[in-house]
Each structure stands twice: as C-alpha cells, then as structure tokens.
Amino acid sequence: MILRITNKCTMGCSHCFIDNASPTGSHMDESTFIECLCFAKKCQAKSLIISGGEPFEHPKLFDFLRLAMNAGFPAIIVATNGTFASNENLYNQATNPEFNNVMFQVTNDSRFYPQNVNSIKSKFEGKKWFFIQRIQKIHRCNRTEKNKIITDPPTSTCCNIRSIFNEVKKLDVAIQILENVLQKFCKPSINTDGSIAVGEKDTCFKIGHVSDDIERIEAMLHAMQCDNCNISIQESRRYHAK
Ligand code: SF4
Numbered sequence: 018m019i020l021r022i023t024n025k026c027t028m029g030c031s032h033c034f035i036d037n038a039s040p041t042g043s044h045m046d047e048s049t050f051i052e053c054l055c056f057a058k059k060c061q062a063k064s065l066i067i068s069g070g071e072p073f074e075h076p077k078l079f080d081f082l083r084l085a086m087n088a089g090f091p092a093i094i095v096a097t098n099g100t101f102a103s104n105e106n107l108y109n110q111a112t113n114p115e116f117n118n119v120m121f122q123v124t125n126d127s128r129f130y131p132q133n134v135n136s137i138k139s140k141f142e143g144k145k146w147f148f149i150q151r152i153q154k155i156h157r158c159n160r161t162e163k164n165k166i167i168t169d170p171p172t173s174t175c176c177n178i179r180s181i182f183n184e185v186k187k188l189d190v191a192i193q194i195l196e197n198v199l200q201k202f203c204k205p206s207i208n209t210d211g212s213i214a215v216g217e218k219d220t221c222f223k224i225g226h227v228s229d230d231i232e233r234i235e236a237m238l239h240a241m242q243c244d245n246c247n248i249s250i251q252e253s254r255r256y257h258a259k
Pocket residue numbers: 026027028029030032033034035038069070071098
C-alpha cells in the first residue's frame with residue numbers, strides 16, 4: 018500500500034505520476050495518517066510504502082515512521098529522490114538505529130530527475146538503502162504524455178488489483194495475493210487527504226476514503242469504470258500475462 022504523505026516536491030520531474038507534486042504541495046495530517054494505518058491493518062497489508070511528493074518534505078516524516086513501526090508493519094519503505102541526504106540533520110535521523118528496520122528506496126535517474134544525487138551516492142551504501150539509478154518501467158500519465166516521454170509497458174497501473182479483486186471480491190484477499198504471490202506492494206494508493214485510488218496517478222478513480230467501511234470501498238471498487246489511461250484492462254492483462 019502506498020501512503021502519499023505529501024504533494025510537496027521541488028524536483029519537477031518530467032515523468033512524475035503526480036501532476037500536483039509542487040514546491041507548494043500540501044501535507045497529510047497526523048489524524049489522517051493514523052486512519053491510513055487502521056485502514057492498512059483492516060486490509061491486512063504487510064508493507065507500507067511512504068511516498069509523496071518527496072516524503073522528506075513532510076515535517077512529521079519521522080513521527081509518522083514511529084507510528085507505523087509501533088503499529089507493527091513488517092515492511093516500511095520510504096520512497097525518496099535522495100536529495101535529503103545533503104541535509105545533515107535529516108540524514109542523521111534517517112540513519113539513526115531507531116530506523117534500522119525502515120528501508121529507504123532512492124530513485125534518481127538522471128534522464129528524468131533535474132537534480133541528480135551522484136555526488137552523494139556513497140551516502141546510500143548499506144542494507145537500509147535501495148538505490149535505483151535507471152527506472153525500468155514508466156507508465157503513461159499526465160506528465161509523460163505532456164512531455165512526450167516514451168512509456169513502457171502499455172498498461173494501466175490499476176490492472177492487477179482490479180483483475181484480482183474481480184476474482185476474489187474481497188479487498189484484503191486481493192492485497193494479500195498482490196503482496197505474497199505477485200510481490201506487488203504499491204496498491205492501493207492513499208492520497209494526502211485520505212482518499213483511496215487503485216492506481217498511483219492523480220487522475221485515478223477514487224474508491225473511497227480510509228475512514229469508510231471496507232464494504233463500501235469494496236462496492237465502489239466493484240462498480241468502478243475508470244479508463245482514463247485509454248488502455249483497456251484486457252490490453253493490460255495481455256501485457257501482464259507475457
Ligand atoms: S522527485 Fe518524485 S515526486 Fe518529485 S517530481 Fe520527481 S518523481 Fe515526482
């Protein structure tokens with residue numbers, strides 16, 4: 018499950034999924050974050066990806082990580098562009114042994130990220146870091162279309178969860194299959210206001226709010242018709258079947 022704790026980011030990447038990621042982006046508040054943790058527990062999610070925007074822009078990132086650790090999630094991953102490591106205070110907090118069980122995934126592909134972190138790459142050595150220097154898959158979204166970036170594969174990011182949910186009819190079972198069988202940890206995606214989307218883009222259809230009953234969310238997921246990606250579920254499934 019992705020928790021987008023902020024829309025703030027100063028990077029302005031041409032390939033960003035989040036069209037409203039900007040230097041003035043808003044933050045998730047603490048009560049919404051706690052509701053997210055309760056929702057993730059109800060869905061029996063094991064993995065949380067703390068994302069944004071740039072999560073290190075959130076003034077309560079480390080408080081949120083403590084809340085998630087105390088709630089007992091086995092895997093907590095922070096997805097960052099890595100620029101925080103130039104800030105000694107933030108870097109020292111991230112490397113504090115208190116956060117030894119949190120993984121920091123640093124993605125900074127110089128084809129798309131205007132500010133690269135190559136000069137501080139040595140800061141990301143060791144088992145708590147996962148450094149991605151070349152993105153393998155870029156999905157079609159607002160910015161990639163506007164910036165004419167070639168996307169691959171031709172699939173919508175909601176395909177797996179929608180297909181599996183339509184088979185099993187239960188959100189918790191679908192999430193367990195995604196995590197345990199397909200090793201996919203990024204669905205659903207929760208926005209800064211607590212709204213729930215089945216894909217990771219701003220344009221994704223919202224199936225409810227983390228404070229809603231699971232049955233209501235499941236009914237919305239069952240009824241959803243979104244094809245804003247202009248890629249049919251059948252076309253996406255054909256890709257995933259390869
Ligand atoms: S660093 Fe991440 S959130 Fe910020 S613009 Fe780039 S892809 Fe988007």
